[in-house]
Amino acid sequence: MLASPEAARFVLVTHAHLFKPTYPKSKERLIGPHALFFHRGGYHARLRRLVQNSLAPQTIKKLIPDIQGIAVSTLESWAASGQGVNTFYEMKKLSFDVGILSIFGHMERGFREMLEENYRKVDKGYNSFPTNIPGTAYQQAILARKRLNRILGEIISSRTEKRLLEKDMLGHFLSFKDENDKKLSDEQIADNIIGVLFAAQDTTASVITWVLKFLHDDPQLLEAVKAEQMAIYDTNNGGKMPLTWEQTRSMPLTHRVVMESLRMASIISFTFREAVVDVEYKGYLIPKGWKVMPLFRNIHHNPEFFPNPQEFDPSRFEVAPKANTFMPFGNGVHACPGNELAKLEALILIHHLVTNFRYLFIYMILLDVLKLCLRF
Numbered sequence: 582m583l584a585s586p587e588a589a590r591f592v593l594v595t596h597a598h599l600f601k602p603t604y605p606k607s608k609e610r611l612i613g614p615h616a617l618f619f620h621r622g623g624y625h626a627r628l629r630r631l632v633q634n635s636l637a638p639q640t641i642k643k644l645i646p647d648i649q650g651i652a653v654s655t656l657e658s659w660a661a662s663g664q665g666v667n668t669f670y671e672m673k674k675l676s677f678d679v680g681i682l683s684i685f686g687h688m689e690r691g692f693r694e695m696l697e698e699n700y701r702k703v704d705k706g707y708n709s710f711p712t713n714i715p716g717t718a719y720q721q722a723i724l725a726r727k728r729l730n731r732i733l734g735e736i737i738s739s740r741t742e743k744r745l746l747e748k749d750m751l752g753h754f755l756s757f758k759d760e761n762d763k764k765l766s767d768e769q770i771a772d773n774i775i776g777v778l779f780a781a782q783d784t785t786a787s788v789i790t791w792v793l794k795f796l797h798d799d800p801q802l803l804e805a806v807k808a809e810q811m812a813i814y815d816t817n818n819g820g821k822m823p824l825t826w827e828q829t830r831s832m833p834l835t836h837r838v839v840m841e842s843l844r845m846a847s848i849i850s851f852t853f854r855e856a857v858v859d860v861e862y863k864g865y866l867i868p869k870g871w872k873v874m875p876l877f878r879n880i881h882h883n884p885e886f887f888p889n890p891q892e893f894d895p896s897r898f899e900v901a902p903k904a905n906t907f908m909p910f911g912n913g914v915h916a917c918p919g920n921e922l923a924k925l926e927a928l929i930l931i932h933h934l935v936t937n938f939r940y941l942f943i944y945m946i947l948l949d950v951l952k953l954c955l956r957f
């Protein structure tokens with residue numbers, strides 16, 4: 582277990598070639614073995630370039646109006662229901678919808694519903710005991726995963742038939758050819774689509790849920806965030822004009838709240854790698870085949886780098902953290918390509934929440950967040 586920034590950097594960045602990603606086989610089977618995060622070397626680099634290009638700022642800025650549409654309809658559905666909601670599950674729906682948008686652009690309703698229904702089963706079985714006995718959550722998930730392959734195959738054929746050259750992630754996958762003119766197989770594309778959806782959903786949903794909790798806990802901070810967002814709301818003619826990319830880039834306080842929530846919650850607390858050869862680090866031997874865990878949470882909660890680490894204090898991000906001490910999105914060749922999209926989703930949701938809803942409403946939502954925390 583590596584709890585120092587130097588050791589995490591050694592494994593993830595400077596000596597990344599001596600380690601490989603490692604996941605339990607049962608999980609690899611559910612996501613799909615061709616998903617980029619199980620790989621290293623040439624295949625990983627090629628896939629990563631495609632995913633990164635589809636999630637680059639110049640691409641995701643075009644998604645802002647649609648992300649806003651999703652955020653607004655989520656919030657309106659809460660208001661319409663007039664009841665308490667489970668914030669985390671609501672945010673899961675939101676991040677799933679944004680994931681679908683970034684992969685497929687606008688998608689036919691029928692396909693969308695089939696994807697959602699089967700993906701939900703995969704998600705449910707992901708952390709269950711991996712036994713293939715009929716009726717178990719794991720077996721249901723495996724069956725749903727097979728159906729997802731069929732559905733994704735149909736989506737791919739329908740796009741190929743219509744010769745649609747979209748600039749979304751699926752478009753990037755479909756138009757890819759390697760140096761030998763070889764295209765990606767339908768299976769490789771399907772595994773990477775499920776991989777991205779998986780990487781994007783719970784992570785983003787958790788961070789937004791934590792942001793709402795931390796804002797609730799500090800009414801003064803909430804007022805300050807609200808003032809920052811109201812200024813933008815007023816510039817946009819009382820919210821009648823949509824948010825622009827530039828506006829999402831100049832929300833300094835709200836951005837710091839998101840960064841501090843990422844630090845405090847450290848959603849991905851650690852990651853795993855496996856040594857592919859005997860590795861020596863500062864006189865210690867890491868034998869070939871041993872697992873290594875860079876511990877992001879320990880680094881984020883070390884008072885040497887973040888004084889009073891248990892205190893929620895967005896002002897600490899007025900100054901950039903010391904190099905390699907803040908890694909909510911990992912580091913090195915496998916660092917998160919979706920980090921800008923995740924932050925964008927959070928900023929857009931916060932904007933519409935604080936400019937359109939009263940504190941009492943937030944308080945009610947937070948009761949559910951607290952219930953959720955108790956359940957864990």
Ligand code: HEM
Pocket residue numbers: 602617618619629632636680683776777780781782784785788848849852853908909910911912914915916917918919920922923924
């Ligand atoms: C707040 C939300 C998110 C957090 C905290 C997060 C965190 C991370 C971390 C720590 C890693 C590196 C794991 C490792 O090194 O083993 C990672 C990788 C990855 N993330 Fe995210 N992520 C988030 C949102 C997203 C989104 C929205 C997407 C896509 C739309 C995404 C796609 C990916 C992919 C594809 C990888 C694998 C990259 C590779 O292996 O090269 N993530 N994420």
